[in-house]
Amino acid sequence: MANLYEIRADYDRETIVVYQAYSDAIADPALAAQRFVAPFSLGRMTWIKPSFLWLMHRSNWGQKSGQTRILAVRITRIGWEKALSLGVLTSPEKRVFASAKEWEHQFKNARVHIQWDTERSARGAALPYFSIQVGLSRHIIREFVDDWIIGIEDLTPTVRKLNRLRTSSSKGFKRYLPFEKVYSVNAELQRNLLISS
Template structure:
């Protein structure tokens, strides 16, 4: 396992990313197949291709305002465009030998990248990391109007997995997880996001 590799549930045309919201935002998004108020278009939104990292973040939908887990299918070409514009949230030497270069890039960034420790089904940290992408307010409208192909509510699935883990039925729970495989990257994307 390489430490910085993107793993995702994807097809030839789309990739699934996860977000967690309250019921009002989630229901409206599923009904309209795009986001609308009370979703905020004035601040950054983070998308995550790792289901288990999203589960860690929302505590399986038990955190306030993160009760509903949405699986957002976006166009792969949009995802790849985002990766090629991405700037890491910290000046990692492997990507920015000169901190000044990072500073300038960060100030003008429209897409941000962060790598967080991946989790297993028990919530334990793993040796490799999971990517999350921050879409700045300059691109949120485009994300909403052009990138999204389909929005699904995974909350019932999340509840099922949570109940199985509470009963110690980890093998059964694992069988319900979305299948994530290594996502192929262009040379430019690899360089931008600091993959290896």
């Protein structure tokens, strides 16, 4: 079984895939430009998630309003690990922070927020471990857009196919899922972000 807190992702030596759900108005220009462009906002936080099934749960398999297009955004591991290094947890975990006041100060000034959410199965059931999502504030989004993104792929047709397969008890379902494996980080990040060793 997976550790309680660990990063699981589709990655290679230089890049990692994160998932986002958007409307057509944002997805189409982003796919054409292979980066996020207007009307994507550089002035508000954007969340990136390496767990495909967690985003499927969050977007109801691309059926929620404003989340009908599922994008796989391949970014550099250098950028990903910079985001993690700047990240502050969204809750005052006693294993990480000396006091709630220390957490509040760090969180208020953080360029990146780190949140752990209950991982989900293909049918949406809660699993006994967590999945990471990373919130990029307006202070770092431009770097994400201009420097980190290698490519953007539209997974919407695959998501629709998967949604049909998962509700028809088809054995072909898992074949279309992105392959995710544990993404290791250094001891300092493990400690600061609650990641299980």
